[in-house]
Amino acid sequence: MPPKSNLNLLSSSGNLKSEQTDNIAGKNYERMKKVVLIVVLIGVGVKSFSWGVTGHRATGLIAERHLTKVAKQKLAQLLDGESLAMVSTWMDEIRSDSTYNYATDWHWTTIPDGGKYADVASNPDGKVVLMLEKIVSGLKSGKLDRKKEQEYVKMLVHMVGDMHQPLHVGRPGDRGGNDIKVKWFRADTNLHSVWDSEMINDTRLSYTELADALGKPDAATQKKWTTGSVREWAEESTTYRTQVYDIGNGNLSYAYSYKYFPIAKQRMLQAGVRIASLLNAIYG
Secondary structure (H helix, E strand, C coil): CCCHHHHCCCCCCCCHHHHHHHHHHHHHHHHCCCCCCCHHHHHHHHHHHCCCCCHHHHHHHHHHHHHCCCHHHHHHHHHHCCCCCHCCHHHHHHHHHHHHHHCCCCCCCCCCCCCCHHCCCCCCCCCCCCHHHHHHHHHHCCCCCHHHHEEEEEEEEHHHHHHHCCHHHHHCEEEEECCEEEEEECCEEEEHHHHHHHHHHCCCHHHHHHHHHHCCCCCCHHHCCCCCHHHHHHHHHHHHHHHCCCCCEECCCHHHHHHHEEEEEEEEHHHHHHHHHHHHHCCC
């Protein structure tokens, strides 16, 4: 049997090893917590800044604020109480459902510089205008079953919003700016994404705050905005190309947003007012 002094040494050594093991385990646990926290935060960030939540819902909320009382009541019944803000993103959500693959190219169209929609009406690519006209006609007919009518209303809200984004009515050759590579505050992206999401996300506003920030047009402006046709509204988007493509060396940040985010704000506001105009004509 070892002497008592050696037993004490062995005991101390065992305690030391136990403490070291506990310390290592504790440090590993803390590292794991940090990793989990980082993953959670990344996940939250991705979900918080997806396109459609802020831009589309802001236009949906603006539209709801401009509905007649009768139209609002009828739409609330049809949509089972869901607001236009909430249904505005449905058409993006169904992209993961193959049942709706037929609507993949209903979000955009192509019009050459200086051209009119009539010049490319037979273009098989991009059907936002063509299908929106058919949807409005179908809703006015009063002959749709409930499910189809619900879907058409949701599509109308989304598609009007889409075609007011200048690059959803794109010019030939660059896929609505998707092929135009730029940097947004030094991060690699493309011009389409800048207009779809980057400038909106950088406001850090909720969709209700954004809708409030867009303001409310006076009666004369509303009347002016709601005249004309769906085709004419789409053609308006082509008039902003000089500004949209003013990207210099492609390093975009505060200056670009300062100059051109007001265009995005006006287009979202116009979209909301015009969604309400179409729905009031059908249900009001």
